[in-house]
Amino acid sequence: xxxxxxxxxxxxxxxVLFPAVKKVRTAGYKLHDVYTPFPIHGLDHAMGxxxxxxxxxxxxxxxxxxxxxxxxxxxxxxxxxxxxxxxKPHFPLPAFIPITFELxxxxxxxxxxxxxxxxxxxxxxxxxxxxxxRQTDDKFVMVIELTDKTNAQEVKNFLQANGAHDxxxxxxxxxxxxxxxxxxxxxxxxxxxxxxA
Amino acid sequence: MKDQFVVPARLKKTSFVLMGVGLxxxxxxxxxxxxxxxxxxxxxxxxxxxxxxxxxxASTFFIAATTLxxxxxxxxxxxxxxxxxxxxxxxxxxxxxVVMILVFGGKDDIYHWVNLHHVHEDxxxxxxxxxxxxxxxTIATVLTLGLWIFFTIKLRNMSKEEDGWDLKPxxxxxxxxxxxxxxxxxxxxxxxxxxxxxxxxxxxxxDAHWFSTMYSWYTFASTWVSGLALxxxxxxxxxxxxxxxxxxxxxxxxxxxxxFAFSIFWTYLWFSQYMLIWYANMPEETxxxxxxxxxxxxxIFFLNLLINFITPLLFLMKRDTxxxxxxxxxxxxxxxxxxxxxxxxxxxxxxxxxxQFPWYEMGLGLGFVGLIIYxxxxxxxxxxxxxxxHPYLKESIIHHT
Numbered sequence: 101x102x103x104x105x106x107x108x109x110x111x112x113x114x115x116v117l118f119p120a121v122k123k124v125r126t127a128g129y130k131l132h133d134v135y136t137p138f139p140i141h142g143l144d145h146a147m148g149x150x151x152x153x154x155x156x157x158x159x160x161x162x163x164x165x166x167x168x169x170x171x172x173x174x175x176x177x178x179x180x181x182x183x184x185x186x187x188k189p190h191f192p193l194p195a196f197i198p199i200t201f202e203l204x205x206x207x208x209x210x211x212x213x214x215x216x217x218x219x220x221x222x223x224x225x226x227x228x229x230x231x232x233x234r235q236t237d238d239k240f241v242m243v244i245e246l247t248d249k250t251n252a253q254e255v256k257n258f259l260q261a262n263g264a265h266d267x268x269x270x271x272x273x274x275x276x277x278x279x280x281x282x283x284x285x286x287x288x289x290x291x292x293x294x295x296x297a
Numbered sequence: 298m299k300d301q302f303v304v305p306a307r308l309k310k311t312s313f314v315l316m317g318v319g320l321x322x323x324x325x326x327x328x329x330x331x332x333x334x335x336x337x338x339x340x341x342x343x344x345x346x347x348x349x350x351x352x353x354x355a356s357t358f359f360i361a362a363t364t365l366x367x368x369x370x371x372x373x374x375x376x377x378x379x380x381x382x383x384x385x386x387x388x389x390x391x392x393x394x395v396v397m398i399l400v401f402g403g404k405d406d407i408y409h410w411v412n413l414h415h416v417h418e419d420x421x422x423x424x425x426x427x428x429x430x431x432x433x434x435t436i437a438t439v440l441t442l443g444l445w446i447f448f449t450i451k452l453r454n455m456s457k458e459e460d461g462w463d464l465k466p467x468x469x470x471x472x473x474x475x476x477x478x479x480x481x482x483x484x485x486x487x488x489x490x491x492x493x494x495x496x497x498x499x500x501x502x503x504d505a506h507w508f509s510t511m512y513s514w515y516t517f518a519s520t521w522v523s524g525l526a527l528x529x530x531x532x533x534x535x536x537x538x539x540x541x542x543x544x545x546x547x548x549x550x551x552x553x554x555x556x557f558a559f560s561i562f563w564t565y566l567w568f569s570q571y572m573l574i575w576y577a578n579m580p581e582e583t584x585x586x587x588x589x590x591x592x593x594x595x596x597i598f599f600l601n602l603l604i605n606f607i608t609p610l611l612f613l614m615k616r617d618t619x620x621x622x623x624x625x626x627x628x629x630x631x632x633x634x635x636x637x638x639x640x641x642x643x644x645x646x647x648x649x650x651x652x653q654f655p656w657y658e659m660g661l662g663l664g665f666v667g668l669i670i671y672x673x674x675x676x677x678x679x680x681x682x683x684x685x686x687h688p689y690l691k692e693s694i695i696h697h698t
Contacts, residue, residue: 141697159614186578194572 104245104274106132107255108231109264111240114140120262121146124244129255132243132274135235154219158212165207169200227279229272245274299540302677312671319664326657336406337649341658342395343407344644347499348520348637349665350388351491355524356381357449358487361480367473369692370551373543375684377531379456380676381524382449384669389442396438396499400431407648409505421506429505434498441490448483455479457680459687469688491517500640503647507585511570516643518566519605522559523636525552526629531673533622533629540682543694546620550698553619556632560609563636567602589642593652597642604635637662 111117117134124131125148134147177183178190188195217223235241242264244255252269259267330338356378363371371378398404405412409422410429416422422429455475462468496516501508509515529552535541574582589598608631618624641658684690 155616194568194575197568197572 102274103271105252106231106270106272107244107246107252107259108266108268108270109242109244109259110232110234110266111242111264113263114240116263117240117242118143118146120242120259120264123262124242124258127258129250129258130245130247132245135231135241135243137236137238137240152219154212154215157215158208161211162204162208164211165204166200168207169203170196173199221276225278225280226276227281228276229274231270231272232266299542300681300683302535302540302674302682304674304678305538308670308674312667312674315663315667316671317667319661319667322657322660322664326661329657336404337653337657339395339399339404339407340644340648341655341661343399343499344640344658345661345665346388346392346395348523348640349662349669350385350392351516351520352524352527352633352636353381353384353388353669354445354449354487354491355521356528357385357445357452357483358491358521359524359528360452361448361483361487364476364480365484367689369689370548370696372684372687372689372693373548373696374528374532374535374541374682375456375687376677376680376682377535377541378528379453379680380673381527381531381669383453383676384672385449386446387668387672388665389446392499393438393442397435400434408502410502425505429498429502437494437498441486441495444486445483445490448479448486451479452476452483456684460681460685462686464686468686472686472688491520500643503644504585506581509570509574509582509585511566511573515563515566515570518559518563519636519639522556522563522605523633525555525559526632527669528552529556529625529629530633533626535677535682537622543683543690545696546622547696547698548693549622549625550616550619551696553613553625553628556625556628557609557613557619560605560613560632564602564606567606585647588646588650592646594642594646597638597652601635601639601642604631605639608635 111120114136117136117140121131121134121143125146131147134143136143173196174191177192182190185192221228231243232239232241242259244250244259246252246255246269256267256269326338326341330336359371359378360375360382399407400411403411405415409415410425411431416426427433459472462472491513493513496513497508500516501512529549532541532544532552533549536544571586574586588594609628612624612628612631613619618628641655645652
């Protein structure tokens with residue numbers, strides 16, 4: 101949780117945004133994030149984000165579901181309350197398969213959604229600073245974080261040269277805080293001093 | 298950029314050697330399985346000819362399905378499934394010869410129902426006689442094989458013809474439209490044949506008393522995933538020899554996803570067929586699984602599941618293996634061999650009954666592999682490897698998963 105300084109630039113077109121993102125990285129500026137109205141194919145690679153490990157997490161949740169289903173059902177039908185159902189054995193594996201499958205899918209799906217929300221810091225009641233009102237509407241917003249090594253004016257000129265408009269400097273909370281969706285408040289902004297001014 | 302395939306001498310030699318092995322095995326089989334052992338001779342031919350015909354036909358299905366779905370990603374290697382599908386006429390001829398000899402040669406050890414004495418004594422077969430009789434079998438087989446060949450050749454010829462056209466928007470629209478119409482026609486026929494009656498006649502009627510509505514779909518899933526494996530093998534072979542410049546690991550990734558998904562689809566159908574019969578536990582239905590699960594075929598039955606489900610599931614789960622040429626070649630060979638084994642355990646417990654090492658069936662299988670390599674390589678040379686006028690070609694070049 102820290103309040104930092106940012107330079108924000110707006111783009112109209114993803115064809116302009118893409119080369120700009122690549123140039124930001126070669127220029128060595130610290131890219132905070134790029135906000136787009138829709139998912140852009142390959143932008144994560146251009147931004148240099150690492151490959152997500154969400155699928156590995158999904159696999160682990162999946163096999164957890166498989167073992168939970170199989171072990172619970174075999175415990176119920178063999179140890180806790182053995183019943184004779186249509187003369188079938190007490191460990192009727194084919195009959196267990198559909199439920200095992202369902203529980204595998206359920207665990208994997210729910211687990212992955214929750215992991216995704218955790219990784220993206222999404223939750224009801226969790227708020228984050230919005231750099232521009234139109235970032236989910238029709239504009240592509242690039243946010244560059246200012247460090248003590250970067251000059252704000254230089255970054256602004258850089259964005260200008262690469263096709264951005266409405267470039268401005270913002271001081272904002274970089275992390276998240278608890279708050280109501282209808283109240284526009286940034287508590288940390290008021291209390292805490294900037295770390296990189 | 299190499300756009301015109303030239304058959305390398307080594308590939309030609311390999312195909313001839315494999316065909317030689319197949320013919321030699323056939324000859325040995327002719328002398329080894331005589332009189333009361335002749336069942337195995339014909340069962341091997343039925344298993345191999347139906348399996349290899351259906352996996353090449355899967356290429357026509359691939360073309361038709363992707364065309365109808367307006368898929369663009371496969372255009373960069375579309376000539377490969379086209380060339381594979383051109384093996385259909387020859388393999389259909391072989392299968393036709395085999396089943397006709399089985400039906401009219403009175404091989405009642407394979408098809409129980411061709412013997413009219415059995416049918417008259419047997420109320421179940423009498424009741425099924427309007428479907429399971431020689432004339433219906435022949436007419437349906439001729440009709441389906443004829444229509445498959447017609448649509449396969451039609452799709453191929455249209456694609457070759459379009460190479461001579463020009464690059465105009467109207468031409469592009471025309472290409473899409475007429476391919477869509479023909480692909481739609483083929484799919485209707487395909488659904489009514491492979492998706493419904495054809496496997497009932499050719500394979501399920503071996504166990505003439507038994508029935509399963511899942512059977513055709515199960516056969517389809519088996520041959521479709523092996524057909525995709527066959528396409529992947531040829532794509533990788535051409536790529537590794539410097540052809541198919543626009544095919545990248547993105548295309549391979551999609552083929553890998555197909556292999557992964559349809560291996561699971563096959564398992565789904567395998568299980569659906571098995572579970573209902575297991576649950577109901579009715580003697581006339583469990584008769585099919587008795588020799589397979591509790592008889593001599595037990596190891597093959599579970600090996601089948603291991604090769605065709607567990608192996609692709611775990612192996613293809615990672616993104617890196619789907620994008621790796623060597624890994625895809627490995628798993629494609631495993632899948633083809635696995636589903637060949639699947640066909641073996643579909644045909645043999647009802648005909649030959651005893652489990653024996655399948656040297657004869659493997660030899661025949663190698664012969665068919667050689668024949669497919671020969672036919673496909675010949676047909677790859679007959680057209681450029683990139684359909685340059687197809688309007689979706691660009692979409693395929695920039696394809697990115």
